[in-house]
Amino acid sequence: MKLSVIGCGYLGAVHAAAMASIGHEVVGIDVDQRKIDALSKGEAPFFEPGLQEILTEGITSGNLSFTTDMAAAQGAKVHFVGVGTPQQKDGYAADLTYVNAAIDGLLPYLSEGDIVAGKSTVPVGTAALLAERVDPTGATLVWNPEFLREGWAVKDTIDPDRLVAGVPEGPTGERAAGVLREVYHPAIAKGTPFLVMDRATSELVKVSANAFLATKISFINAMAEIAEVTGADVTKLSEAIGYDERIGRQFLKSGIGFGGGCLPKDIRAFSARAEELGRGESVAFLRQVDEINLRRRERAVQLVVEGLGGSAFKKNVTVLGAAFKPHSDDIRDSPALDVAVRLHGLGAWVTVTDPAALDNARRVHPQLNYVEERDEALRGADAVIVVTEWDDYRRELDPSHAGTLVAGKVIVDGRNTLDAGAWRAAGWTYLGMGRP
Numbered sequence: 001m002k003l004s005v006i007g008c009g010y011l012g013a014v015h016a017a018a019m020a021s022i023g024h025e026v027v028g029i030d031v032d033q034r035k036i037d038a039l040s041k042g043e044a045p046f047f048e049p050g051l052q053e054i055l056t057e058g059i060t061s062g063n064l065s066f067t068t069d070m071a072a073a074q075g076a077k078v079h080f081v082g083v084g085t086p087q088q089k090d091g092y093a094a095d096l097t098y099v100n101a102a103i104d105g106l107l108p109y110l111s112e113g114d115i116v117a118g119k120s121t122v123p124v125g126t127a128a129l130l131a132e133r134v135d136p137t138g139a140t141l142v143w144n145p146e147f148l149r150e151g152w153a154v155k156d157t158i159d160p161d162r163l164v165a166g167v168p169e170g171p172t173g174e175r176a177a178g179v180l181r182e183v184y185h186p187a188i189a190k191g192t193p194f195l196v197m198d199r200a201t202s203e204l205v206k207v208s209a210n211a212f213l214a215t216k217i218s219f220i221n222a223m224a225e226i227a228e229v230t231g232a233d234v235t236k237l238s239e240a241i242g243y244d245e246r247i248g249r250q251f252l253k254s255g256i257g258f259g260g261g262c263l264p265k266d267i268r269a270f271s272a273r274a275e276e277l278g279r280g281e282s283v284a285f286l287r288q289v290d291e292i293n294l295r296r297r298e299r300a301v302q303l304v305v306e307g308l309g310g311s312a313f314k315k316n317v318t319v320l321g322a323a324f325k326p327h328s329d330d331i332r333d334s335p336a337l338d339v340a341v342r343l344h345g346l347g348a349w350v351t352v353t354d355p356a357a358l359d360n361a362r363r364v365h366p367q368l369n370y371v372e373e374r375d376e377a378l379r380g381a382d383a384v385i386v387v388t389e390w391d392d393y394r395r396e397l398d399p400s401h402a403g404t405l406v407a408g409k410v411i412v413d414g415r416n417t418l419d420a421g422a423w424r425a426a427g428w429t430y431l432g433m434g435r436p
């Protein structure tokens, strides 16, 4: 099928390449000429396992092209809209500037029977408003939220755990759902659930999924706070409650909390939208989810200061990690970098290392010292803190070897990812988050 994808950021670039890889003819459109130039050459503009391969494959086969010209969308049967919806600069609500601009730009090129499928995360009610502009062209506006995780984006797009289609009532909606079924045929044939619903529900599915995940993380981090004053171990607690299938083990990893381009801004936008709807109290707990999350960053900083004997001033601190999570070079709202910046603010000499995110980090926080190589970064440290659980900083980091590099054997485990016993046995002062 001929498809267009408007917006070639994380979501759009992966979606375009993934759709080409399952046999569709796809044009990706973005206003950013640099991004389009890179993608056209088959270069992935960010670190995402597997993306490079399907980009090259799509471009070589002729199934995939990129342009800044919106006119290229003409003739596509489905137009996916995957532009960003960042937090507004002066509030918690989502900024819909890019979604509105994408729809306005697309309108002149729509034909009778086309499907416009929104993928961006938007406040509930957005699709209904956009439909008022799309409907007069004879095209149908549907919402088809995306649940991809960074680091697993290609797999999550080609082989998702569920597909959601929010469509208008009646035959127009049924037809639109049918077209999306065709688009996603390979996944559906493998048994992926394809859930058809109204547009408002589909918008809510996305934000409530992210709100639930954020809540789960803050729940375990709240337990870490309680563990800290009782001598309990939150990692044992999490393992033990996680064996209950109703609770589940995933997203119960305690530490410095969640970050990234989605969870933090999505829970805030959800709160703002609920307040607009007069139902602020229904999601008032999300404010606490946010606050618990931010407190953990401060706690990690405190632990470093404690480990250093009460002050970080003029001490060498090595920060292992900058990305908001491993297998990503994304530093948007990264708790890891936030911790590094806070330590710098306390007068520490902060050295940051990360296998993928250093260029991005350097651009945003030039005041920190960046070192490519892990062992080089560890050399001379008075304290070390693990803030992104790359394998290089957990499984592959030997405490005895690390001990030969540093000046002070103090390790703060900001992700509760190290074997405390092994580090202590090697002579280190080990400080975990919610662990004795």
Ligand code: UGA
Binding pocket: 121, 146, 147, 148, 149, 150, 151, 210, 213, 217, 250, 251, 252, 253, 254, 255, 256, 257, 258, 259, 260, 261, 262, 263, 324, 325
């Ligand atoms: C998140 C959702 O997981 C995706 O389903 C969703 O599609 C995506 O947002 C989006 O809205 O586009 P992502 O931002 O890639 O995906 O990251 P996650 O894997 O959810 O991790 C978010 C943060 O939570 C990371 O900083 C991670 O380190 C942290 N985390 C995760 C924990 O602190 N503990 C956990 O147990 C799990």
